[in-house]
Amino acid sequence: MTRVHDMGGRHGDGAVIPEPQGMVPVGANWQRSALALTLAAGGLGAWSIDTSRHAREKLSPKDYARFSYYEKWIAALADLLAEAGLVTEAELSAGTASAAAPHPKLFTADKVAPALARGTPYTRASDIDPAFAPGDRVRTRLPARNAFVPGGHTRLPAYAAGQTGTVILTHGAHVFPDTNAHRMGECPEPLYTVAFAAADLWGVAEAEGDEVTLDLWQSYLEPA
Incomplete structure (x- = not known):
């Protein structure tokens, strides 16, 4: 069975309206903060990009349907942080961290540009031989x-x-x-x-x- 995010070819979800730049624009300050917070939290190394994608997929169907693009990011990030023990539900509710010391992998502003420039390659060596070739x-x-x-x-x-x-x-x-x-x-x-x-x-x-x-x-x- 599929999850709510797997919508391709499904009737009843309305028209697909492309954004001018092919992606959801980052406009309001909270959207910029959502993007920055997600990247910074990912830099702590507690989960992979695939884990974060699955966290968005696991949002409840009613929330997934009503949340905007970056609301999905924030909701999934809150789940990931809590599951990893990096924040508590009490801290999320209060909006304030209780720990005095910063995380040892704190993603400071000076690290952002170099990290984005490096990227994260996902190519790997493998002992599995390719089974197919172009044209197959x-x-x-x-x-x-x-x-x-x-x-x-x-x-x-x-x-x-x-x-x-x-x-x-x-x-x-x-x-x-x-x-x-x-x-x-x-x-x-x-x-x-x-x-x-x-x-x-x-x-x-x-x-x-x-x-x-x-x-x-x-x-x-x-x-x-």
Whole structure:
């Protein structure tokens, strides 16, 4: 079963309205603070990006549906901080930290630009040989689910499960989100970009020849 965030192809959620720059703009001060706080807390090293994505997915459906983009970030961050023991529920309620000493990995302002410039690469060495090459026809796993944790994080969307597409790019081995989100190890495996005919996924395409491309890990795929 999928979670509320897996909305692709679902009826009743209204039109998709693209933002001018292709992302949610950071406008009001609280939105800027939400972004900064999320990055700073991630710098403490208590969780991975996959864990943080799953925290947003786990928000209750009623909250996920009514929260704005950065409200989802803040709600998930509060859950992560509490689960990691970095803050208490009392501190969250009061809005004030009770500890006098800062965290030893405090992400100060002078560290922000260098950290963002470095980025966080997720390519890894792997002993798993690539099974596919550009031009290969592949079929995605059905159902789209985490094979290790019931209801766990996965990057295979439900609308693409059981569908046939064509490998168009190979990216080497990358950290596997289905395990990394749950602190089960990085378990790197080959990653591919796979193209699907939009008409195959949606039943009808907006224009002839439209495609949907997805970055998918090897264990999501089988030869078609």
